[in-house]
Amino acid sequence: MPKIVDAEARRQEVVQAVFRIIAGDGLERASLREVADEAGLAVGSVRHYFSSSDELLVFSFATVVDRIAFRLESALREAEATSQGTAERHSAVLNLLGQFLPLDEESAVDACVWMAFRQAARINEAFAGEAERSHRTVAAIVGRLIVLLSPDEAESPHHLVTEAERLLATLDGLCMHALLQPDWMTAQMCSDVLTAHLAAFDAVPAAR
Known part of the structure; x- marks a missing residue:
């Protein structure tokens, strides 16, 4: 059975990764790839919820x-x-x-x-x-x-x-x-x- 993902919860996980990056290294580092790495996700998974940086x-x-x-x-x-x-x-x-x-x-x-x-x-x-x-x-x-x-x-x-x-x-x-x-x-x-x-x-x- 495929895993059911709560879309809103996943968006919030990604946003929390954005917050950690900004707080630690600044807004300029918050690219999709960096955010995906911080969130422990593939870039494609992040793009599923957000089409662009x-x-x-x-x-x-x-x-x-x-x-x-x-x-x-x-x-x-x-x-x-x-x-x-x-x-x-x-x-x-x-x-x-x-x-x-x-x-x-x-x-x-x-x-x-x-x-x-x-x-x-x-x-x-x-x-x-x-x-x-x-x-x-x-x-x-x-x-x-x-x-x-x-x-x-x-x-x-x-x-x-x-x-x-x-x-x-x-x-x-x-x-x-x-x-x-x-x-x-x-x-x-x-x-x-x-x-x-x-x-x-x-x-x-x-x-x-």
């Missing part, structure tokens, strides 16, 4: 965006469910923002892959659609968080957008520093920086 890489980009977005949405719902101005809200917000950062092995791989694709999208049109979706998804979540944290309901839209962009820039910087200098930019240092940033919002106490 671009198709495989775009699918991989979409997968990491979906993974990060799922974690962010889940954490945002937890933050929204806590009371304003409490230690629980502070903890929930820090947990949400921590989902952007490489604070454990899984999130470090995701952050590395996400950053690599976002940077590559600047010169590779094949990644442009997912790069735009990634930006809009993350920006929307950060925007909702800023509205949640704003103590003054009369805040102008311009001010809220400025605060959202300021937080996005902080998160991008922390993510890059944590990837490049993990011995210095530890989870505790990231938490300290985010706590200092969020202390500007009366809704989030700067208590440690």
Whole structure:
């Protein structure tokens, strides 16, 4: 009896091989042949699911965006469910923002892959659609968080957008520093920086 292969499970195995290659050696090494070798498959088997390197890489980009977005949405719902101005809200917000950062092995791989694709999208049109979706998804979540944290309901839209962009820039910087200098930019240092940033919002106490 021929072996029945779960197509979606096999695609995810291949994508995980892409992630390992990008995290270890960079996006430029993620060819179909290299991915097939990493996944322990024949090139023909990979081509059965992805006809080209671009198709495989775009699918991989979409997968990491979906993974990060799922974690962010889940954490945002937890933050929204806590009371304003409490230690629980502070903890929930820090947990949400921590989902952007490489604070454990899984999130470090995701952050590395996400950053690599976002940077590559600047010169590779094949990644442009997912790069735009990634930006809009993350920006929307950060925007909702800023509205949640704003103590003054009369805040102008311009001010809220400025605060959202300021937080996005902080998160991008922390993510890059944590990837490049993990011995210095530890989870505790990231938490300290985010706590200092969020202390500007009366809704989030700067208590440690």
